[in-house]
Amino acid sequence: MSSTDIGTFHSVARTPYASSAEAEPPVTSNPADGPAWSNVKAPDARSQQSSTVTVTNGRRALKVFLSNPNALFGTSFLVFVIVIALLAPVLYPDDPLSMVGRPFLWPGQDSAFPLGTDSLGRDVLSGILHGSRISLFVGLTATALGLTFGVLVGSLAGYFGGWVDDVLVRLIEIFQTLPSFVLLVVLVAIAQPSATTVTLAIAVISWPTVARLTRAEFRAIREKDFVMAARSLGYGHARIIFREILPNALPPIIVTSSVMVATAILMESALSFMGLGDPNVVSWGSMIGTGRELVRTAWYLTALPGLAIVFTVLALNLIGDGLNDALNPRFSQDR
Amino acid sequence: MPALVRIGRTLRRTLLQAIPTMLGIVILNFFLLQLAPGDAADVMAGEAGSATEESMAALRSRFGLDNPVLVQLMHYLNNLAHFSLGFSPRYGMPVADLIGQRLPGTLTLMAVALVIAICLGVVLGSLMATFAGRLPDRLLSIFSLLFYSIPSFWIGLMLIIFFSVKLGWLPSGGSGTIGSRLTGWSAFVDKARYMVLPATSLALFYVAIYARLTRASMLEVKNQDFVRTAYAKGLTPFGVTARHILRNALIPITTMAGMHIGGMLGGAVVVETVYSWPGLGRLAFEAVMGRDFTVLLGILLLSSLLVIIANAVVDLVHAWLDPRIGAR
Amino acid sequence: MAPLLHVDNLTIRFPRAEPVSNLSFEIAEGETLAIVGESGSGKSLTALALMQLLPRAAKVASGRIRFNGRDLLQLDAREMRRLRGSEIAMIFQEPMTSLNPVMTIGRQIAEVLKVHERLSGRAARKRAIELLELVRIPAPEKRVDDYPHQLSGGMRQRVMIAMAVACKPKLLIADEPTTALDVTIQAQVLDLLDTLRRELQMAVVLITHDLGVVSQWADKVVVMYAGRKVEQALPGDLFNDPLHPYTRGLLAASPRLKNDFHYRDGALTEIPGSIVSAAGEAGCPFRPRCDQARASCGQRVPQLTIPAPDRLVACPFTSSIKAVPHAAAFSL
Numbered sequence: 001m002s003s004t005d006i007g008t009f010h011s012v013a014r015t016p017y018a019s020s021a022e023a024e025p026p027v028t029s030n031p032a033d034g035p036a037w038s039n040v041k042a043p044d045a046r047s048q049q050s051s052t053v054t055v056t057n058g059r060r061a062l063k064v065f066l067s068n069p070n071a072l073f074g075t076s077f078l079v080f081v082i083v084i085a086l087l088a089p090v091l092y093p094d095d096p097l098s099m100v101g102r103p104f105l106w107p108g109q110d111s112a113f114p115l116g117t118d119s120l121g122r123d124v125l126s127g128i129l130h131g132s133r134i135s136l137f138v139g140l141t142a143t144a145l146g147l148t149f150g151v152l153v154g155s156l157a158g159y160f161g162g163w164v165d166d167v168l169v170r171l172i173e174i175f176q177t178l179p180s181f182v183l184l185v186v187l188v189a190i191a192q193p194s195a196t197t198v199t200l201a202i203a204v205i206s207w208p209t210v211a212r213l214t215r216a217e218f219r220a221i222r223e224k225d226f227v228m229a230a231r232s233l234g235y236g237h238a239r240i241i242f243r244e245i246l247p248n249a250l251p252p253i254i255v256t257s258s259v260m261v262a263t264a265i266l267m268e269s270a271l272s273f274m275g276l277g278d279p280n281v282v283s284w285g286s287m288i289g290t291g292r293e294l295v296r297t298a299w300y301l302t303a304l305p306g307l308a309i310v311f312t313v314l315a316l317n318l319i320g321d322g323l324n325d326a327l328n329p330r331f332s333q334d335r
Numbered sequence: 336m337p338a339l340v341r342i343g344r345t346l347r348r349t350l351l352q353a354i355p356t357m358l359g360i361v362i363l364n365f366f367l368l369q370l371a372p373g374d375a376a377d378v379m380a381g382e383a384g385s386a387t388e389e390s391m392a393a394l395r396s397r398f399g400l401d402n403p404v405l406v407q408l409m410h411y412l413n414n415l416a417h418f419s420l421g422f423s424p425r426y427g428m429p430v431a432d433l434i435g436q437r438l439p440g441t442l443t444l445m446a447v448a449l450v451i452a453i454c455l456g457v458v459l460g461s462l463m464a465t466f467a468g469r470l471p472d473r474l475l476s477i478f479s480l481l482f483y484s485i486p487s488f489w490i491g492l493m494l495i496i497f498f499s500v501k502l503g504w505l506p507s508g509g510s511g512t513i514g515s516r517l518t519g520w521s522a523f524v525d526k527a528r529y530m531v532l533p534a535t536s537l538a539l540f541y542v543a544i545y546a547r548l549t550r551a552s553m554l555e556v557k558n559q560d561f562v563r564t565a566y567a568k569g570l571t572p573f574g575v576t577a578r579h580i581l582r583n584a585l586i587p588i589t590t591m592a593g594m595h596i597g598g599m600l601g602g603a604v605v606v607e608t609v610y611s612w613p614g615l616g617r618l619a620f621e622a623v624m625g626r627d628f629t630v631l632l633g634i635l636l637l638s639s640l641l642v643i644i645a646n647a648v649v650d651l652v653h654a655w656l657d658p659r660i661g662a663r
Numbered sequence: 664m665a666p667l668l669h670v671d672n673l674t675i676r677f678p679r680a681e682p683v684s685n686l687s688f689e690i691a692e693g694e695t696l697a698i699v700g701e702s703g704s705g706k707s708l709t710a711l712a713l714m715q716l717l718p719r720a721a722k723v724a725s726g727r728i729r730f731n732g733r734d735l736l737q738l739d740a741r742e743m744r745r746l747r748g749s750e751i752a753m754i755f756q757e758p759m760t761s762l763n764p765v766m767t768i769g770r771q772i773a774e775v776l777k778v779h780e781r782l783s784g785r786a787a788r789k790r791a792i793e794l795l796e797l798v799r800i801p802a803p804e805k806r807v808d809d810y811p812h813q814l815s816g817g818m819r820q821r822v823m824i825a826m827a828v829a830c831k832p833k834l835l836i837a838d839e840p841t842t843a844l845d846v847t848i849q850a851q852v853l854d855l856l857d858t859l860r861r862e863l864q865m866a867v868v869l870i871t872h873d874l875g876v877v878s879q880w881a882d883k884v885v886v887m888y889a890g891r892k893v894e895q896a897l898p899g900d901l902f903n904d905p906l907h908p909y910t911r912g913l914l915a916a917s918p919r920l921k922n923d924f925h926y927r928d929g930a931l932t933e934i935p936g937s938i939v940s941a942a943g944e945a946g947c948p949f950r951p952r953c954d955q956a957r958a959s960c961g962q963r964v965p966q967l968t969i970p971a972p973d974r975l976v977a978c979p980f981t982s983s984i985k986a987v988p989h990a991a992a993f994s995l
Binding site for chain 1: 355356359360363367370371372477480481483484485486487488489492493495496500596597598600601602604605608609619620623624626628631632634635638639642643646
Binding site for chain 3: 559560561563565568569570574578579582583586656657658659
């Protein structure tokens with residue numbers, strides 16, 4: 001698993017899935033003769049591709065996003081998880097690590113423990129509800145930190161160019177060459193596992209992707225006319241970076257952020273699975289880790305927390321896809 | 336221009352680029368090693384059971400651990416130049432040898448996983464591109480998104496539950512039947528049986544990436560002019576896809592493959608742990624558990640080197656596939 | 664003698680437009696037919712329809728395309744594939760992007776031969792070299808292994824021509840073959856096409872917006888406007904005595920034909936407005952831009968009439984300018 005892949009995943013999927021609003025017409029009897037040729041008309045009839053920055057209409061993007069059933073499902077599920085995380089201490093005020101019942105109860109066996117108990121008699125449902133807290137906390141915080149640092153580095157590199165760019169690019173390359181998860185393990189092992197160190201470490205491995213993306217955007221936008229206009233008005237660098245360029249560079253960054261949260265959650269769960277998570281907290285990964293020895297008899301201990309991870313991450317990925325469709329201008333083919 | 340010249344040019348350029356990066360990684364590695372709690376003397380004392388202050392100090396000065404940082408850095412670099420990554424008291428052998436023992440296991444696992452991921456991903460992506468916008472495409476893309484959301488250690492465990500515990504078809508761990516003296520074909524089959532589940536667990540995440548990439552790439556190539564020319568020549572749809580579309584669409588896919596080596600190494604850590612596969616990943620896990628930072632950082636360094644080599648290979652493959660590269 | 668190709672009332676529709684309406688024309692064997700019109704006139708779509716390579720959204724709403732006695736629109740996919748490249752071939756406008764960038768030109772030419780004539784690899788390669796020589800590419804044995812990006816635009820177009828004529832097709836469709844090329848290369852390529860036409864007894868549909876090309880190379884000219892044929896004539900007749908107001912406007916707007924017309928003598932005329940004004944017109948599509956339009960022009964689409972042998976025109980109010988004393992298509 002690596003944060004490098006995530007960045008490419010979405011940048012690659014720029015060709016959007018056709019939404020129902022733009023459904024392709026039915027195939028003719030000769031599916032071979034399908035595609036739309038882009039230069040059917042003579043050259044002067046081809047529409048001019050605008051060389052100016054396409055203004056992302058926030059309202060239009062929101063509409064597209066909300067009309068995407070996948071994105072809606074993802075968002076509602078994520079909201080559901082957030083609600084659970086907030087309500088967990090209310091619904092299950094006891095420590096989820098405390099033994100509360102007979103061990104090895106299967107889900108549905110005892111109505112007091114709808115999802116069963118583990119080898120020490122701990123409530124699985126309580127564990128899952130509380131586990132959502134650490135997952136969301138780590139996911140959101142690590143992403144926020146990684147985004148901040150990554151955007152900062154990327155914008156400086158992209159804006160200033162020259163030796164600043166060279167040095168920063170070299171730094172980004174170093175971090176992208178080091179295998180992310182291995183580095184993560186090293187960092188957490190050195191710094192002693194805790195929620196804080198895990199969060200910081202994940203932030204450290206996730207900022208390079210954002211930095212690269214931001215740099216690319218800045219390099220493209222830097223040449224646009226309105227930036228030159230701002231410079232000629234005597235605006236300082238900071239103002240140009242933050243007020244002029246950054247708002248225009250945001251769309252792909254926003255798309256990447258949802259995927260970053262997904263990756264952070266996956267990484268946190270992997271760390272906890274390996275025993276490198278916060279030892280005082282129940283996490284979905286740690287539940288799977290402890291259930292690992294019991295796959296033959298009590299495999300629900302492994303399956304249930306895993307499903308929680310899968311659906312949460314899936315929800316985030318669906319949101320990411322929806323954001324991608326909403327925010328990236330489509331390639332319009334003339335017909 | 337002959338392919339060799341183009342490829343040679345690309346290779347030279349790639350290597351020159353890689354050297355400063357590798358140097359940066361080495362230095363970073365060194366400082367991480369410094370930051371790690373405890374040093375070689377502590378580990379050895381731990382292995383011995385106890386030690387006095389004087390013997391610790393003696394150990395330290397003997398191993399040069401009380402020298403200034405820069406001198407230690409020089410020692411470190413010097414060691415590296417002689418291919419020495421340090422010594423592991425826990426395993427009782429040089430780290431380099433230790434890694435060398437475990438490396439082939441991981442490499443085979445990753446290679447098989449990559450092959451599975453690319454084959455499955457390309458097939459899925461081609462299907463998605465063929466039915467773009469319609470139901471099969473939507474379904475498959477949700478599927479691939481699902482694969483992308485599954486943690487590899489969890490799917491590893493679930494596969495064990497299903498194929499090993501419930502169905503008993505495949506073994507649940509290890510890399511070969513212990514104590515068996517199989518040779519030739521049966522040895523191969525035996526190995527393969529042990530490799531199926533771990534390789535699939537590792538590959539699943541990347542299937543999604545390749546499927547998406549193939550879909551996007553094929554859709555883009557499909558609308559190119561030369562595809563229309565190919566149809567105008569009277570080729571069958573299959574012929575056009577195989578010889579014209581895929582050949583061009585696969586170029587970005589192969590370049591992508593190199594970027595995943597780093598991620599796969601990370602995935603190998605958890606997958607090898609789940610399946611008790613004797614490779615670098617599990618060695619890393621053991622090193623973490625045993626707080627053996629020499630080994631751990633040796634693995635970090637070596638895996639970075641692997642990533643660089645993999646990127647170089649991918650650059651070469653790219654240059655070979657696309658005649659426009661390196662042709663200046 | 665039956666014509667080689669007979670397009671009969673072809674209509675092509677998109678979901679919200681009708682780019683080609685009731686188009687009919689014929690070509691005899693070995694003849695060069697030029698289809699002239701500005702962009703948006705539907706000429707390229709017509710060409711693609713002949714090859715059954717229309718984009719997915721386009722549908723042939725009505726009409727027939729009879730080639731060698733068979734209606735192409737009734738053929739199934741496999742039969743049409745057999746014709747493509749072997750009996751009907753097409754070359755396109757953009758030689759820079761119309762060749763597969765990762766395949767050598769030799770193999771791309773050989774591909775046509777392998778598919779249609781089942782030649783072996785070695786025989787196909789030999790034939791590919793011969794074809795390269797036929798299209799006058801120097802040192803063909805060396806260039807056969809080149810990749811497209813190593814060739815210039817003119818050479819790439821020659822390679823396209825070589826691919827197209829490899830199986831000696833009866834009909835070659837050339838969609839603006841020289842528009843993307845330098846002027847000097849244009850003449851060479853067109854000359855090559857004409858030579859090949861004579862040598863191979865090939866009919867050529869030459870689609871262009873360049874009237875100079877038409878005057879030199881065509882045996883027959885069809886003028887299209889907004890998807891309809893508005894005039895048809897032999898080139899000489901067309902240039903001496905254009906009948907349709909659109910054709911007159913085209914000729915007036917073209918500086919090259921007025922060899923003795925100096926810029927000091929007057930301004931070039933231009934046809935005001937643009938072709939998009941034809942959308943939604945119930946009557947003659949040219950009416951919004953025509954300076955002779957009358958009320959009745961907007962009511963019915965004018966039918967093609969035959970004012971003279973070998974001439975067709977779709978305008979009821981036109982008459983030969985030779986009959987009018989001081990008429991000038993060239994207003995001064």
